Amino acid sequence: MKSQPQPTPAQRVKLVRTFPRFNLSQRWEHAVLLLCVAVLLTTGLPQKYHTTTWSQAIITSPERLNTIQQIHHITALVLTALVLYHLGKAIYLISRRKLPGDMLPTLQDIKDAWAMLLYLIYIRKQKPAFGKYNFEQKVTYWFLFFSLGIMLVSGYVMWFPKVVTRLIPGGVIPGAIMAHSTEAIVTLIFIVLFHFYHVHIERLNLSIFSGWLNEEDMRTYHSLEYRQLVREPHSEQDSGVPKA
Amino acid sequence: MFKLPLTRRLPAIFLFAGIILISLLWYVPARASEPEQQTEEYCLTCHSQPDLKMTLQNGDVVPLFIDQQELAHSVHSPIGIECEACHTSITTYPHPPITYQSRRELSRTYYSACQKCHPDNYTRTLDSMHAKAAEAGNLNAPICTDCHGTHYIQPPDEPRTLIPATCGNCHSQEYSVYQSSVHGNALSQESNPDVPVCTTCHGVHNIQNPLTPEFRISEPDLCASCHANQSMMSKYGLSADVYSLYSISWHGVDVSIYKARWPNVQHTSAVCTDCHGIHDIFKPDDPASSVNPKNLLVTCQKCHPGVSPNWTGAWTGHYKVSLQRTPFLFYVDSFYSFFTPLILWIVGIYIALQFIRFMVDRVRSSL
Numbered sequence A: 001m002k003s004q005p006q007p008t009p010a011q012r013v014k015l016v017r018t019f020p021r022f023n024l025s026q027r028w029e030h031a032v033l034l035l036c037v038a039v040l041l042t043t044g045l046p047q048k049y050h051t052t053t054w055s056q057a058i059i060t061s062p063e064r065l066n067t068i069q070q071i072h073h074i075t076a077l078v079l080t081a082l083v084l085y086h087l088g089k090a091i092y093l094i095s096r097r098k099l100p101g102d103m104l105p106t107l108q109d110i111k112d113a114w115a116m117l118l119y120l121i122y123i124r125k126q127k128p129a130f131g132k133y134n135f136e137q138k139v140t141y142w143f144l145f146f147s148l149g150i151m152l153v154s155g156y157v158m159w160f161p162k163v164v165t166r167l168i169p170g171g172v173i174p175g176a177i178m179a180h181s182t183e184a185i186v187t188l189i190f191i192v193l194f195h196f197y198h199v200h201i202e203r204l205n206l207s208i209f210s211g212w213l214n215e216e217d218m219r220t221y222h223s224l225e226y227r228q229l230v231r232e233p234h235s236e237q238d239s240g241v242p243k244a
Numbered sequence B: 001m002f003k004l005p006l007t008r009r010l011p012a013i014f015l016f017a018g019i020i021l022i023s024l025l026w027y028v029p030a031r032a033s034e035p036e037q038q039t040e041e042y043c044l045t046c047h048s049q050p051d052l053k054m055t056l057q058n059g060d061v062v063p064l065f066i067d068q069q070e071l072a073h074s075v076h077s078p079i080g081i082e083c084e085a086c087h088t089s090i091t092t093y094p095h096p097p098i099t100y101q102s103r104r105e106l107s108r109t110y111y112s113a114c115q116k117c118h119p120d121n122y123t124r125t126l127d128s129m130h131a132k133a134a135e136a137g138n139l140n141a142p143i144c145t146d147c148h149g150t151h152y153i154q155p156p157d158e159p160r161t162l163i164p165a166t167c168g169n170c171h172s173q174e175y176s177v178y179q180s181s182v183h184g185n186a187l188s189q190e191s192n193p194d195v196p197v198c199t200t201c202h203g204v205h206n207i208q209n210p211l212t213p214e215f216r217i218s219e220p221d222l223c224a225s226c227h228a229n230q231s232m233m234s235k236y237g238l239s240a241d242v243y244s245l246y247s248i249s250w251h252g253v254d255v256s257i258y259k260a261r262w263p264n265v266q267h268t269s270a271v272c273t274d275c276h277g278i279h280d281i282f283k284p285d286d287p288a289s290s291v292n293p294k295n296l297l298v299t300c301q302k303c304h305p306g307v308s309p310n311w312t313g314a315w316t317g318h319y320k321v322s323l324q325r326t327p328f329l330f331y332v333d334s335f336y337s338f339f340t341p342l343i344l345w346i347v348g349i350y351i352a353l354q355f356i357r358f359m360v361d362r363v364r365s366s367l
Helices: A024-048 A053-058 A062-095 A107-120 A135-159 A161-167 A172-201 A215-221 A223-231 B006-032 B039-047 B068-072 B103-117 B119-126 B129-135 B144-148 B162-168 B172-180 B182-190 B198-202 B213-217 B219-227 B230-235 B242-247 B250-261 B272-276 B293-303 B309-314 B327-366
Strands: A018-020 A212-214 B053-055 B061-063
Touching (some): A024 A062, A135 A172, A161 A172, A172 B309, A172 B327, B103 B144, B119 B129, B162 B172, B213 B219, B242 B250
C-alpha cells in the first residue's frame, strides 16, 4: 500500500453533510413507478391520439397495435403489484404503529399553501418553513395516489368488461373509457407542470434516487425538519463530519 | 361509220334493253329495299309475326317476334336507334347463318353492342362482381340486357320500385327480406323517394363484392350518406347524429383507425349492419329489430359470446351523454369537464407565479 500523498488545500475534499430522506424501498418504488408511468403513457397516448402522424408512426400495423396493447397490459400489472406493495406496506406499518405519517395532509398544509401564495404575490417577504414533506410534495403524492387509483380501476374495467358487467351495470364501461382517457391527460399535465418544475427547474432534486439531501437543501427547503434533526440527531445520520 | 336502217337495228336494241332489264330484275331486289334508317320497318315485315321463332343447336327456342307497339315506347326506337344498331351482323335477308349453341351464348354475344353507345357504363360493369362471376365460369351472371331488357328497354328507375324488383329476379331471397324491412316497406307502401334501393348501397354498374374488408370498412360511410343528412333525417324525425356519435364510440374509433390505416385488413369491430341488419333493417322499436331492447343482448352476443344482460348498458346507443340514458357517463363527463380545466388553471397559475418569483429573485441577487 502506497501512502496517500498529503492533499493540498486546493485538492482538499469538500465534505458535505447528508441527511437521509428516502429509504431503499421508497427509492425503488419511485423508480418502478416512473418506468411504469413512462411505458403506460408511451403505449397509451398513441392509442388515444390515433389520428396524429406521430401515433401512426408508432402504430404501423394491427399487429403492432396488438403488441402495444400487450405491453400496456403487462406494465399495468407491474404497476398494480407496486400499488399493492405500497398499500400493503402502509397497512403493515399502521398495524405496527410505525407509519411515519409525514405524508398525511394537515391543516398546516393549507396554512402553508396560503402563506406560499402570499409570498409568491409579494405580500409576504419569507417563504413558509416546511417539514419533511411540504404541501407541494403532499399534493403531488395524493394527486398521483388518486389518479393511479382511477387509472387502474378504469383500466381493469376496460380490460375485463365481460367480468365487470356480470357484477355491475354496463353503464360504467363508457364511463371508465372516458375516465381512463381523460385522467391520463390530467395526470400527464400535472406531472409535467407541477412535479417536473419542482424537481428539475426550481432545483435539481435527485434525493428520490440517491436517498439523501445535502445540508444546504435541508436548511433551505425543509428548515423545520432540519432544525429538529440537528437539535436531536439520530445515530444513523452521523456522517462523520465534526460538529461545527 | 356505216348506217343500218332503223328497222334493221330494232332487234339489237330490244336485245340490249332486254339484257339490261333482266339484269336489273336479278340485281335490284337485294339492294333496292334497304333504305337508310328504315331498317325497323323492314325487319318488322317479318318479325311482326307472333309465331316467328328459331331453334338453336341445344334445343333452346328463341322467339323472334317483336311487338311493334312496345318497341315504339322503348327508349331507343323513338330516337331512331333501330335494329341494325345492335344487330350489326344482320344486314341482309336471308340472314347469315346462326352459329350460337344456346340462347345464353346468343345474349352474351349480342350485349357487347351496348358498349358502342354506352362505353362508360359498359366499362364499369367489367369491374363488377357480376363480371367476376362470369369470368369464374358462371355464364348466368347478368349482362346489360338481363337488367335493362332487350328490345323494349325502359328507364331503369321508373318507377323506383322497379330497381329492387329487377335485382330480385335473381336475388329473390334478399329482395323479399328487403321488402319487409323499414326501407323496402317505405318504398313499396309510401313510394318514399329517400329510402335506399339496392343500387343506392351496392352501386349500379360496378357492383362490388359486399363481403370484402374494403366494403365493410366503408360501410358506415354508406349509411351516413343518408343518416348523417340533417335535412333528410328531420323529415322522418330521425337523429342525424348517429354517425358522428358512432365514430367516437368504441366500435367507431376502431373502425376509423382501420379505415384510415389498413382498409384492406379484415377487422371485427361492429359496423352499422352488424347490429342493425343488412337487408332486414327495422325501426329500433319494431319487435323484429335486432337492436330492439328485447333483442339487443342476443345481437351483442353475436360478437361478444356469453356476456351478461348488463352488457347492453355499456352501449351508449347513438345518444349524446345525458343524465337519463347514461347517468354514470354523465357524471364522469361532468366531473372531467370541471376537473380538467380546474387542475390546468390552478397548476398553471401556481407554477407561473413560482417561476416569476424565482427568476426575479435570481436576477436581483445577481445584481
